[in-house]
Amino acid sequence: MSERLLEVKDLRTYFKITAGEVKAVDGVSFFLNHSESIGLVGESGCGKTTTALSTIRLLPDNGYIHSGQILFEGRDITNLPEKELRDFRWAQASMIFQGAMNALNPVQKVSDQIVEAILLHEKVTKRDALERVKGLFDLVGIDVKRVNAYPHEFSGGMRQRAIIAMALACNPKLVIGDEPTTALDVMVQAQIIDLINDLRHKLNMSMLMITHDLSIITETCDRIAVMYAGKIVEYGKTDVVVRKTLHPYTDKLIHAFPNIYQPRVMVESIPGDPPDLFNPPAGCRFNARCEHAVKGLCDCKEPPLVDMGGEHFVACHLRGGNQ
Amino acid sequence: MSLRYLSKRLMYTLFVFLFVVTFNFVLFRLMPGDPVAMLSKEIVSDPEARAAMEKLYGLDKPLPIQFLNYLKSMITFDFGQSFQYREDVWTVLKDKIANTLILGAASVPLSIIIGVVGGIIAGAHHGKKLDIGITSFTMLVYAVPSFWLAMIFLLIFGVKLGWAPFNGMLTAGVQYNSVNWAYLKDLFRHLALPAISYALACFGSYLMIMRGSIVDIYGEDFVLTARAKGLSERQVRNRHIVPNAMLPTTNMIVMSLAFIITGAFSIEVLFTWPGMGRVMVDSVMRRDYPMLQASNYIIALMVIIANFVLDILYTYIDPRVRVE
Ligand SMILES: Nc1ncnc2c1ncn2[C@@H]1O[C@H](COP(=O)(O)OP(=O)(O)O)[C@@H](O)[C@H]1O
Ligand code: SF4
Ligand SMILES: [Mg+2]
Numbered sequence: 001m002s003e004r005l006l007e008v009k010d011l012r013t014y015f016k017i018t019a020g021e022v023k024a025v026d027g028v029s030f031f032l033n034h035s036e037s038i039g040l041v042g043e044s045g046c047g048k049t050t051t052a053l054s055t056i057r058l059l060p061d062n063g064y065i066h067s068g069q070i071l072f073e074g075r076d077i078t079n080l081p082e083k084e085l086r087d088f089r090w091a092q093a094s095m096i097f098q099g100a101m102n103a104l105n106p107v108q109k110v111s112d113q114i115v116e117a118i119l120l121h122e123k124v125t126k127r128d129a130l131e132r133v134k135g136l137f138d139l140v141g142i143d144v145k146r147v148n149a150y151p152h153e154f155s156g157g158m159r160q161r162a163i164i165a166m167a168l169a170c171n172p173k174l175v176i177g178d179e180p181t182t183a184l185d186v187m188v189q190a191q192i193i194d195l196i197n198d199l200r201h202k203l204n205m206s207m208l209m210i211t212h213d214l215s216i217i218t219e220t221c222d223r224i225a226v227m228y229a230g231k232i233v234e235y236g237k238t239d240v241v242v243r244k245t246l247h248p249y250t251d252k253l254i255h256a257f258p259n260i261y262q263p264r265v266m267v268e269s270i271p272g273d274p275p276d277l278f279n280p281p282a283g284c285r286f287n288a289r290c291e292h293a294v295k296g297l298c299d300c301k302e303p304p305l306v307d308m309g310g311e312h313f314v315a316c317h318l319r320g321g322n323q
Numbered sequence: 324m325s326l327r328y329l330s331k332r333l334m335y336t337l338f339v340f341l342f343v344v345t346f347n348f349v350l351f352r353l354m355p356g357d358p359v360a361m362l363s364k365e366i367v368s369d370p371e372a373r374a375a376m377e378k379l380y381g382l383d384k385p386l387p388i389q390f391l392n393y394l395k396s397m398i399t400f401d402f403g404q405s406f407q408y409r410e411d412v413w414t415v416l417k418d419k420i421a422n423t424l425i426l427g428a429a430s431v432p433l434s435i436i437i438g439v440v441g442g443i444i445a446g447a448h449h450g451k452k453l454d455i456g457i458t459s460f461t462m463l464v465y466a467v468p469s470f471w472l473a474m475i476f477l478l479i480f481g482v483k484l485g486w487a488p489f490n491g492m493l494t495a496g497v498q499y500n501s502v503n504w505a506y507l508k509d510l511f512r513h514l515a516l517p518a519i520s521y522a523l524a525c526f527g528s529y530l531m532i533m534r535g536s537i538v539d540i541y542g543e544d545f546v547l548t549a550r551a552k553g554l555s556e557r558q559v560r561n562r563h564i565v566p567n568a569m570l571p572t573t574n575m576i577v578m579s580l581a582f583i584i585t586g587a588f589s590i591e592v593l594f595t596w597p598g599m600g601r602v603m604v605d606s607v608m609r610r611d612y613p614m615l616q617a618s619n620y621i622i623a624l625m626v627i628i629a630n631f632v633l634d635i636l637y638t639y640i641d642p643r644v645r646v647e
Pocket of ligand 1 (some may be wrong): 015045046048060062
């Protein structure tokens, strides 16, 4: 089980805007093995969604992959022709989007929307597809009697369950969750996270989980990739990254989020804002907010991502970045 | 659709109808001036003659009775005598309405198709050259007053090129005993120019609404989901975007259908089409009060009916309405 399912190599995804280019993802590399899950964490605007959308090449019109490779079972997605790309989507990698409330077409039955995905990728009859939808409803904890419901007849939590069911419909090898719980209230969030965990173990699926909430990742993921301003600054096994945190930004993140199973309390937020990716700062992108920043080094030279052993990587001058 | 919903909408429609009729009634009573004076050419100073007039028009009765009589006459389409035609208003009006509906039937579907299809194409190419081209053309046509547009049409295709007649519904002087092929041919030839001008005058608002909804819906999350599922752009558009974009557009189309009945005044006048629009213009000119009142009532009725139809239609196209 050590074969790579997904390997992202030096990915750069830019957005064209009137004033020039936003380098939303600027040299991101990570990998994911079969049936492993990885969490991509970082503050809003650091390029998480763009990374996810790049892996299924579903970027907005003004976005494009400038360079880098996205290898899915060895096949490079970045230069897949349109038709193959469409076959790849959902059948191999599906996605649970951020906006739980609007991710379903309001004028179509939920089940029909799932059936649509199945029929698109598999040669089965509509009846068989509908049977599978019922099975999926059962799996994600929606009463099968609700199979004829429209999205507005579901609560937020049920809609997100339906979307998870939809993501699983074609048995994809990878499920990408882009902040799958942010739009939900806290109680429901915890239920959905439990469901995802449960399904992951049951189905042995690989997952790329995106969130700005680190506590969700520690619940769910085998690996963590911490993103800051379009780059990965720390990457490794979850317990290692959490227990032996190396990057000052990761450290701040860990202290900024409470455990999701505990009531929300005011937490120490990270002072300052992430930099503008249209015009990123020189040197380490975190230097303006870092307590440990070294003048003349951190603001001039960019720290490379260095292997600290045990598949633990970090990009910080103070942590071996000087080698 | 549940019976409960249907009866609820019916009740509501009835209520609106009563409100409109009452409003019209009150408005008429509140209008300054002496109704008797308005109804006769000479000043009625003789109290006996005045009383006779009041009796004739039921003005001697107490207000509630007057109202009930009014209501009854509205329901039975008994609008009295037209001043200008010296004939029963409804007898005159129903033929005019039929003529207007013929013009509407020839042009409205055309403008709906142009509007909806054009709106989809423009919206799907949002911001690109095709969109800018379609939108600019539409705005141009929309901004130009419809009578001016119709006049240009009339001058070029009617007068200069002589492709089609531009006067009336049928060739003057020709008699048709029945609705036969020759009659239809004549009618269609006469329809061509006014119908196309009318369609051009109308399609703009449909197109802009459709385009606007399409553009809005392109940004929705479920569209991204549909793409992520592996649907082609075309499938995304036809299965997910258009059905959603049709909601506001249907609303607008059905509501505008109610106003077909008023016809395009200017187009009917210009092409001397004997429809309701022209009658209304004439009635204003000649102060044909009963005719005007009847026309207003018919328009109000159409709007009320359109609203009702829309309520019912919506239960089929928008599942969110059904639960009510
Ligand atoms: N369509 C776009 N055009 C221009 N800039 C964009 C676009 N989408 C995202 N961005 C920019 O790219 C950066 C990364 O965005 P995103 O990937 O959505 O971050 P995250 O998911 O981590 O919040 C942000 O600075 C954002 O403003
Ligand atoms: S490189 Fe310097 S500024 Fe960046 S995180 Fe490390 S210490 Fe802070
Ligand atoms: Mg995001």
